[in-house]
Amino acid sequence: MDIFDSLKFDTNGLIAAIAQDIQTGQVLMIAYMNKETLAETLQTGIMVYWSRSRKKRWLKGETSGNVQTVKEVYRDCDGDALLFKVQQKGVACHEGYKSCFSRMLVDNTWKIVSDKNGPAANQ
């Protein structure tokens, strides 16, 4: 696909991928994709990342069932980052929060501001 021509993969062959809830606008997580997992994501419509820590393909929600369905895809101006607007099944964070960005800087400490049973308190 020639849409890859305008993308820049880093020296590790990766590109940043931000997942945003299409309904609430909440930023859910950021992870990385290589060409293969990006191609799979675009073909299947389900978010598949490349795990930098495990060094392997990472189908988000493969074990938890909390898959992310792709609704819209954007690239940034210099082509080194992607933004996916997704429909999140269940929660995005392995800690049980809707978003991985559940800790807010408050009085010089990281404070949990998400509710495990609902959206972040600030949403």
Added chain:
Amino acid sequence: MDIFDSLKFDTNGLIAAIAQDIQTGQVLMIAYMNKETLAETLQTGIMVYWSRSRKKRWLKGETSGNVQTVKEVYRDCDGDALLFKVQQKGVACHEGYKSCFSRMLVDNTWKIVSDKNGPAANQ
């Protein structure tokens, strides 16, 4: 500051920093910070990145005047990414669009979906 203890900077000393418009929820851009520019950002309340291409401190809006004022700061569950909710003066993108994510994947091509005079068409 001990809030740095729970953050993971990569082998280049950088951490991903996503900027999101606090009013519209629009994801504006992603760039990177090192410890020094993160500390400066937290101290001044104005977004300061590390430019990977120019290898130098990058005060966003230094020449354009389109600075980003920090309103809220979040870290993700594994501490290797930050989310800043900001107030964007003018536009975030050097191409004149509000967001750097102005190109949407439509019919296997990247199509500009932002209006230079307003928010993205899909917002």
